[in-house]
Amino acid sequence: MWAFIARRLAAAVPVMIGITFVAFVLIHLVPGSPAKVILYGSQATPQQIANLTSQLGLDQPWWEQYARFLGQLLRGNLGTSYLTQTSVAHELLSRTPSTLILTGSAMVVAIVIGVPLGVLAGARPGSFLDRAARGVSFLGVAIPYFFLALLLVLLLSVRLNWFPSLDDGSFRALVLPAVSLGWGYAAILTRLVRGRIIEEYRSEYVRSAKARGCGEWRILLRHTLRNSSIPAITTIGLQFGNILTGAAVTEVIFGRAGLGSYLATSITSKNIPVVQGAIIVIGLAYVLINLAVDLIVGAVDPRARVA
Amino acid sequence: MAIATATAPLLTGSPPRPRSLATWVVLAVTAAVIIILLAAPGLIAHTGPTATTDDILAPPGGAHWFGTDQLGRDIFSRTVFGARPVLVASLLGVLVATVAGVALGLAAGTAPRWLNAVLMRVIDVLLAIPVLMIALILIATAGSGVASIVIAIGVAFTPGFARVVEASVRKLRSVEYVQAARVFGATSARTSVRHLLPNLMTEVIVLGTSAVGWAVLTATTLSFLGLGVQLPQPDWGTDLAAGATYLSTSWWLSTFPGLAITVTILAANFIGDSLMTALDPRGESLGSGR
Numbered sequence: 001m002w003a004f005i006a007r008r009l010a011a012a013v014p015v016m017i018g019i020t021f022v023a024f025v026l027i028h029l030v031p032g033s034p035a036k037v038i039l040y041g042s043q044a045t046p047q048q049i050a051n052l053t054s055q056l057g058l059d060q061p062w063w064e065q066y067a068r069f070l071g072q073l074l075r076g077n078l079g080t081s082y083l084t085q086t087s088v089a090h091e092l093l094s095r096t097p098s099t100l101i102l103t104g105s106a107m108v109v110a111i112v113i114g115v116p117l118g119v120l121a122g123a124r125p126g127s128f129l130d131r132a133a134r135g136v137s138f139l140g141v142a143i144p145y146f147f148l149a150l151l152l153v154l155l156l157s158v159r160l161n162w163f164p165s166l167d168d169g170s171f172r173a174l175v176l177p178a179v180s181l182g183w184g185y186a187a188i189l190t191r192l193v194r195g196r197i198i199e200e201y202r203s204e205y206v207r208s209a210k211a212r213g214c215g216e217w218r219i220l221l222r223h224t225l226r227n228s229s230i231p232a233i234t235t236i237g238l239q240f241g242n243i244l245t246g247a248a249v250t251e252v253i254f255g256r257a258g259l260g261s262y263l264a265t266s267i268t269s270k271n272i273p274v275v276q277g278a279i280i281v282i283g284l285a286y287v288l289i290n291l292a293v294d295l296i297v298g299a300v301d302p303r304a305r306v307a
Numbered sequence: 308m309a310i311a312t313a314t315a316p317l318l319t320g321s322p323p324r325p326r327s328l329a330t331w332v333v334l335a336v337t338a339a340v341i342i343i344l345l346a347a348p349g350l351i352a353h354t355g356p357t358a359t360t361d362d363i364l365a366p367p368g369g370a371h372w373f374g375t376d377q378l379g380r381d382i383f384s385r386t387v388f389g390a391r392p393v394l395v396a397s398l399l400g401v402l403v404a405t406v407a408g409v410a411l412g413l414a415a416g417t418a419p420r421w422l423n424a425v426l427m428r429v430i431d432v433l434l435a436i437p438v439l440m441i442a443l444i445l446i447a448t449a450g451s452g453v454a455s456i457v458i459a460i461g462v463a464f465t466p467g468f469a470r471v472v473e474a475s476v477r478k479l480r481s482v483e484y485v486q487a488a489r490v491f492g493a494t495s496a497r498t499s500v501r502h503l504l505p506n507l508m509t510e511v512i513v514l515g516t517s518a519v520g521w522a523v524l525t526a527t528t529l530s531f532l533g534l535g536v537q538l539p540q541p542d543w544g545t546d547l548a549a550g551a552t553y554l555s556t557s558w559w560l561s562t563f564p565g566l567a568i569t570v571t572i573l574a575a576n577f578i579g580d581s582l583m584t585a586l587d588p589r590g591e592s593l594g595s596g597r
Contacts, residue, residue, distance in 0.1 A: 015432050142576060154555075158554065
């Protein structure tokens with residue numbers, strides 16, 4: 001198990017370094033020099049721009065710039081915002097919890113709806129329940145979450161007034177964003193779990209459990225669900241990045257102050273240090289979650305440790 | 308993303324041959340609708356998408372099937388004309404990603420071991436960044452618009468395609484006739500084009516088709532965020548976002564563009580699934596949608 005953990009950690013390091021490099025390269029890809037963007041609107045002289053360029057270290061060779069970027073990063077410094085001159089790390093950190101709470105809630109919605117629906121549908125393939133679950137999952141994948149968000153606001157907030165349409169910091173305000181974001185992933189999980197349960201039902205060990213006189217529910221919950229949970233965990237881990245960016249879009253709709261709205265305004269205003277910081281935070285979160293998923297799967301399923 | 312988790316590459320070399328008549332009919336009708344929406348949307352909608360009338364915020368009815376917006380523009384017409392940027396962005400984007408992904412996958416799969424390792428680590432890094440994030444980064448550098456969305460989808464989907472193609476190439480390389488071609492002195496490029504590529508076609512078509520729904524979602528998300536087609540030009544994502552302001556009084560402004568996106572993704576996933584079942588006798592899922 002320790003060798004497995006070490007191998008997984010070693011594989012995550014180059015990915016993380018690569019992400020920092022992508023973030024670093026960004027500053028050179030954006031048209032217009034950073035100094036001009038910072039001094040935009042202040043009628044700066046060419047001399048001022050040149051001074052700021054050398055002050056930012058942008059006249060040095062790229063590998064020196066990258067080394068400095070990495071050095072700053074290791075000390076937790078993500079640079080300063082072009083617009084407000086405040087610390088990007090501080091700004092991002094204060095907004096990250098809100099986004100992570102929404103991402104986590106959406107995952108909970110996906111699991112709480114998707115797994116039971118998939119299990120029930122897979123236990124009785126072809127039944128009314130199965131057909132209903134398949135319809136729901138087909139539709140769930142097709143409705144864009146930002147459209148579902150508007151429909152839910154229209155129905156449950158504007159018409160019925162059950163939930164607030166804008167964030168007020170309460171738990172009730174989290175329900176609509178989490179459901180609209182989690183629904184599509186619930187659909188993916190339903191489909192996946194259903195397929196696995198059908199497969200597991202055909203296997204030898206289920207037949208022998210039946211022969212031993214195990215009850216249906218016991219087989220379902222103790223045997224097949226456990227074996228079907230591994231691909232479900234892996235899938236939700238792989239989807240984490242997409243849920244996270246989806247959370248960023250959902251935040252904009254519901255007026256939640258998270259990473260998403262901050263990132264969206266920073267992209268339009270070409271506030272590169274913020275975009276770089278967001279890439280690194282999201283990339284790091286993604287790598288850590290997938291590392292955790294790998295370790296969980298390795299702990300549950302010894303076969304996964306060998307590969 | 309779903310493409311990255313794709314399993315069970317198809318090693319059969321036959322071209323796509325949908326089995327049932329129903330699949331053929333659906334494919335033909337979809338193709339006809341797409342062609343009309345792209346080439347002559349005026350055949351379906353009789354008014355222009357930016358033409359204003361005196362009916363302001365009129366609910367759906369006989370004169371305006373989908374109602375009108377705050378400037379008196381016909382929503383039905385805007386929904387029909389709004390298909391073009393969405394279809395162009397998602398279909399062209401997937402095409403770009405398919406070509407680039409196949410090229411990269413073939414190159415990595417036939418490269419020397421060290422180069423393969425380097426390329427695959429780079430692909431791993433790109434796969435670790437969410438698709439929407441890559442698209443947003445590219446649009447931050449290239450500016451907004453349909454062309455940027457095509458590039459964004461193309462680049463963001465390439466690593467997933469390349470990963471799947473590379474895995475199949477590695478499997479195919481050990482097949483006897485590929486080994487034989489190498490023994491007879493065929494160059495790596497010749498082996499790729501003459502022997503590997505034709506055998507990958509089925510899988511590539513399925514991979515591309517099942518990515519279209521996901522591409523439509525990405526394209527409309529980007530235009531929903533205001534990074535695609537700019538008003539007053541029609542676009543499903545842009546119109547959906549613009550109509551949200553009137554949600555509490557005039558629900559039809561956002562609902563019809565939203566339904567159009569939903570129906571398009573449903574159709575794309577249905578076609579992807581039918582093609583997959585038609586081409587893969589084991590009926591294993593390659594994963595579609597998000």
